[in-house]
Amino acid sequence: MALSRVCWARAALWGSAVTPGSFVTRRLQLARSGLAWGAPRSSKLHLSPKANKKNLISYVVTKTKGINEKYHRFLSRHFPNFYVLYTLFMKGLKLLWADAKETKRIKLNMKKHNIKFHQLSYREMEHLRQFRRDVTKFLFLGIISIPPFTNYLVFLLMYLFPRQLLIKHFWTPKQQIDFLDIYDALRKRSHSAIISYLERAIPLLSDTRLQWHLKDLCAKIQNGTHPAVHDILALRECFCNQPLGMNQLQAIQIKALSRAMLLTPHLPSPLLKYRLKTHTTVIHQLDRALAKLGIGQLTLQEVKSACYLRGLNSTHIAEDRCRTWLGEWLQISCSLKEAELSLLLHNVVLLSTNYLRTRC
Secondary structure, X not given: OHHHHHHHHHXXXXXXXXXXXXXHHHHHHHHHXXXXXXXXXXXXXXXXXXXXXXXXXXXXXXXXXXXXXXXXXXHHHHOHHHHHHHHHHHHHHHHHHHHHHHHHHHHHHHHHHOOOHHHOOHHXXXXXXXXXXXXXXXXXXXXXXXXXXXXXXXXXXXHHOHHHHOOHHHOOHHHHHHHHHHHHHHHHOOHHHHHHHHHHHXXXXXXXXXXXXHHHHHHHHHOOOOOOHHHHHOOHHHHOOOOOOHHHOOHHHHHHHHHHOOOOOOOOHHHHHHHHHHHHXXXXXXXXXXXHHOHXXXXXXXXXXHHHHOXXXXXXXXXXXXXXXXXXXXXXXXXXXHHHHHHHHHHHHHOOOXXXXXXX
16 A cells, blocks of 8 residues: 555656556666666767877868968068979979879779770870870989988079979979970971981982972972972882981981980980880871871860970960861871881971961
8 A cells, every 4th residue: 555655656746647557667668778778878979099080180181281371471471482483393293293193093004904005095195105204304303312412402403404304394384485495496406407318318219200209398398388288298108218218317317307306316326216216106106096086176285285296386376277287297197107107207397397487
């Protein structure tokens, strides 16, 4: 009887009228729930070691960005000239690193699918070609920076000789235009010598028809006339064998053609001939890939870079004229066989010498 009264009293406190049997059932449910839940949890949030590590990294990154921004503001206020060089150098490093990652991706894809260089797309082929040249140019800086305490000398040389030691990623916009003009002037110095060598080869041709075509072509170029595509293709037989074939070129001709292709002429003749042949073959493969892609798919910068590689100084030429010239080049290149690549090599001079004069 006493137990029944206690049960009714507790039921009244809970605000509901229950029977003693329901009270016992409720106590059993609460007891089971207590066993399932365990002890009451602390109000503090305990993070896992992994979460703590992520928070620490995020904190360090945020602080580093803040310090970096303050450092940039300090340089821009107190050392504006140095700040321009610093930002240009850091931007160049980022671009070079991006190029390296893209090159690695292309190389892995080639290895995975057993793809050869000439089977790549035009942009991938051009990226590999340009990155190889950039790394070769950077090789000198890498060698002289190996000894200790030579870093300051490297930076001094980079500042004094940016055209010779640095790639275009580290050039200012003005330097890019000026340096490309300088390189174009250097390769144009060999144009007249190359035309003279072609004139000297005229009597060595056995076919009188080819003699007349070559003489007429040299006269047109010397008189300031831009030759037509068919004028150049008519001479393809001259550049297969003696005297203008790739393997029959003389040492003095090879040096002049190396200058026209912006390759160093200060190497032994066999090595120069090998480099010229390799370089011309790569351009021929690029031309086939570009013809497959279509000139219309290229951006303005890609068009200008393609023209400059093939001998035309495109820095001061309108886009439509660059595309027209590149179309003429592809007509010639895609018509040539591997044995006729000497004509493609000479085409750097034949097709670019008078283009600015006759098409202005």
